[in-house]
Each structure stands twice: as structure tokens, then as C-alpha cells.
Amino acid sequence: METFLGGKDFLKGVNKKAFIAIVFVTALCVSLGLMAMRKNVTIVYDGKEERVVTFASTVEALINKQGIEVQEVDKVVPGLQEKLKEDTRIIIHRAFEIQLIEGQQQKSITTAEKTVGDLIETLDLKLGEKDKVQPDLHTTLNPGDIVEVIRVTEEVLTENQEIPFQTTIKYNEELELGKTRRIQEGESGLKEIKLGITYENNVEVAREVIEEKIIKEATNEIVEKGTGNILVTSRGDTRRYREVLIMEASAYTAGYESTGKSPGDPYFGITGTGTQVRPGVVAVDPKVIPLGSSLYVESLDRTPSYGMASAEDTGGAIKGNKIDLYFENRSDALRFGRRKVKVYILD
Known part of the structure; x- marks a missing residue:
């Protein structure tokens, strides 16, 4: 028949060294387990940073244990349900208010996001390829900031334009002099233009021509203007001429500003043909108007005509259908400037 030993008898039956070893091992396991649960964690919030030692298992458990109040709109990184590890760094972003403008609508938004890009992502605002955000997505958000989402759209418009x-x-x-005759009617042409138009929030901000295509060429009007061969001068005299030219006229004097010569220079006031310069002398391109030709220079802008002239001079800049008219007074030359004139080559 079995019998059970009492407590004292049991201890007597157990090897004391073995018992001590068992107690030590158990205490060591418990100690190691507690050490494994113990973590050094950093919490950053409200402008301060705290280093704490904790046995909490999650971010939320630690925050609650520390008595830190977190609103639903605040943002905690890592998330509340994340497991704590050694050297975990917890950052609590406090929510603040900003203004969001999207199209024609403006509203207040409470957010704890760090950047404009994070805000756009959190609000699930889908941005088109051309859409713009001001300030840009990398900008750090601060309380009271204004964030504007600009919706950009483009269209191609085709229109016809008269040529x-x-x-x-x-x-x-x-x-006959002064008479006109239309020998060909003018007719407008037509071209097709493709325009690229850009809108921001449905407001046009730019347009550019993408393509032009001529549908119909314009037909120029041709008008004959009678010149006859009899000229009536501003003094009422009649002169016969053999050719008339529309020319660009300029003005010059004998002075240094026009000729590079001053009084005392042996060539001062001497024309290209060796004559003495005087009112009525003009400089021409000999390939257009032969030197020695008698001319009549008529104004085309209702100002007084230069009148009778003689082609006796030349000039380095007088090439082609250009003529340089001599004036004795520099102020008169400057007043004349440059203008179109009609030049009659007289018989």
C-alpha cells in the first residue's frame, strides 16, 4: 500500500541542490522574458521629444499609458496598432486647419499631413496629367496655408479664317494722269486653322496655332493708275517725263553729319559729279537714275513736294530705289526724315 509524504518529508526527499537549480532557472527565465518585453522608445509630440522605457506592446498602449491625448484627426506614425520594437520612434502630428481651393470652391480642411502631396493623397484628389497644385506637392504644410488645385484642360478648335x-x-x-482702272477683281482666300486652347478651371488662359492649311488662295486686285507722260508741277508748270518711280527718300546737308566733311575741306559741298551742292541737287543710284537726269520729286503724304531736282550726287547708302534730297538747313533735313516719294524722270 502507497503512502504520501508530508511537506517536510518531501523536502527531505528532494535533493537540495536540484531544488535551488530549478528555482534559479525559473527566475532567470522570468527575468529574460521581462527583459525581452522591455523596450526603449522615443515619443515626439507637441514640440518635445521624450525617451521612455516601456513594457507596452503597441503604440496605442504606450500613448495611453503616458497619458498623451490624441484626437481622431491627429496623425500618429507609426499607426496606433503597430507593435513596439526597440528604438521605435513615435511621432504625433497634431491636426491644424488649412484652406483648400478646388475650382470655384473653397473650404476649410483639418489635416495633420506634413506636405501638400500627403494632403492630396489623403483626400484622394485625383490629379490629371496637366493639373497643377499651388504650392507644389513637396511644400511643407503650416496652419492657415492655402492650397489650390487647378484643373487644366485642353481642346483643339478648328476654324476658318479669311485671307x-x-x-x-x-x-x-x-x-490719263490721275485716272484709275481695275483690271482684275480681288477675291479673299480661305485658310483652316487648328488652335490649341488651354483652360484653367474652365477659364481660357492660352491659345496657340497648331496647324494652318490654305483652302483657297487669295486673288490679288490689280489696279492701273494713269501717269500719262505730262506732269503738272506744284507751281502749275507742265513737264514731259519718260518714267516715274516710287522711291524711299531721305535728306542730307553738306555738313559733317551727312558727308563727313567740314568747311575748309577742299571737297566740302562738292557732289559726286564735281558740281557745287545746292537746293534741288539729289543723290541717286546711277544704275536706277542716270547722273545728270532732270527730276521732279513729288510728295505722297500731302506735304509740300520737294519739286524740281537734278541727279548730280551719289551716296554709299543710296542703292536701288532710294533717293537722298539736299537741304541747306539741317533742321529741315531732320524734319523731312524718311518717306515715300514719287520721282519723275523728265525728258
Whole structure:
């Protein structure tokens, strides 16, 4: 028949060294377990940083234990349900208010996001390829900031545009002076234009021509203007001429500003043909108007005509359909400036 030993008898039956070893091992395991649960964690919030030692298992448990109040709109990184590890760094971002403008609407938004890009992502605002955000996505958010989402759209518009015709004037000596005759009617052309138009929040901000295509060429109007071969001068005299030219006229004097020569220079006031410069002398391109030709220079802008002239001079800048008119007074030359004139080459 079995019998059970009492407590004292049991201890007597157990090897004391073995018992001590068991107690030590148990205490060591408990100690190691507690050490494994013990973690050094940093909490950053409200402008301060705290280093704490904790046995809490989650971020939320630690925050509650520390008595830190977290509102639903605040943002905690890592999340509240994340497991704590050694050297975990917890950052609590306090929510603040900003203004969000999207299109024509403006509203207040409470957010704890760090950057504009984080805010856009949190609000699930889908941005098109051309859409813009001001300030840019990398900008740090601060209380009271204004964030604007600009919706950008583009369209291609095709429109037809009239091409105005030009008028070509032909001078006809066979037609009486001052008479005109239309020998070809002018007709406008037509071209197709493709325009790229950019809108921001449905407001047009830019347009550019993408493509142009001529549908119909314009037909120029051709008008004959009679010149005859009899000229009536501003003094009422009549002169016969053999050719008339529309030329660009300028003005010069004998002075240094025009010729580079001053009084005392042996060539001061001497023309290209060796004559003495005087009112009525003009400089021409000999390839256009032969030197020695008698001319009549008529104004085309209702100002007094220069009148009778003699082609006796030349100039380095006087090439082609250009003529330089001599004036004795520099102020008169400056007043004349540059203008179009009609030059009659007289018989």
C-alpha cells in the first residue's frame, strides 16, 4: 500500500541542490522574458521629444499609458496598432486647419499631413496629367496655408479664317494722269486653322496655332493708275517725263553729319559729279537714275513736294530705289526724315 509524504518529508526527499537549480532557472527565465518585453522608445509630440522605457506592446498602449491625448484627426506614425520594437520612434502630428481651393470652391480642411502631396493623397484628389497644385506637392504644410488645385484642360478648335487680298498698283503711261482702272477683281482666300486652347478651371488662359492649311488662295486686285507722260508741277508748270518711280527718300546737308566733311575741306559741298551742292541737287543710284537726269520729286503724304531736282550726287547708302534730297538747313533735313516719294524722270 502507497503512502504520501508530508511537506517536510518531501523536502527531505528532494535533493537540495536540484531544488535551488530549478528555482534559479525559473527566475532567470522570468527575468529574460521581462527583459525581452522591455523596450526603449522615443515619443515626439507637441514640440518635445521624450525617451521612455516601456513594457507596452503597441503604440496605442504606450500613448495611453503616458497619458498623451490624441484626437481622431491627429496623425500618429507609426499607426496606433503597430507593435513596439526597440528604438521605435513615435511621432504625433497634431491636426491644424488649412484652406483648400478646388475650382470655384473653397473650404476649410483639418489635416495633420506634413506636405501638400500627403494632403492630396489623403483626400484622394485625383490629379490629371496637366493639373497643377499651388504650392507644389513637396511644400511643407503650416496652419492657415492655402492650397489650390487647378484643373487644366485642353481642346483643339478648328476654324476658318479669311485671307484678305492685296491690291497691286500698276502705273500706265497710256492712261490719263490721275485716272484709275481695275483690271482684275480681288477675291479673299480661305485658310483652316487648328488652335490649341488651354483652360484653367474652365477659364481660357492660352491659345496657340497648331496647324494652318490654305483652302483657297487669295486673288490679288490689280489696279492701273494713269501717269500719262505730262506732269503738272506744284507751281502749275507742265513737264514731259519718260518714267516715274516710287522711291524711299531721305535728306542730307553738306555738313559733317551727312558727308563727313567740314568747311575748309577742299571737297566740302562738292557732289559726286564735281558740281557745287545746292537746293534741288539729289543723290541717286546711277544704275536706277542716270547722273545728270532732270527730276521732279513729288510728295505722297500731302506735304509740300520737294519739286524740281537734278541727279548730280551719289551716296554709299543710296542703292536701288532710294533717293537722298539736299537741304541747306539741317533742321529741315531732320524734319523731312524718311518717306515715300514719287520721282519723275523728265525728258
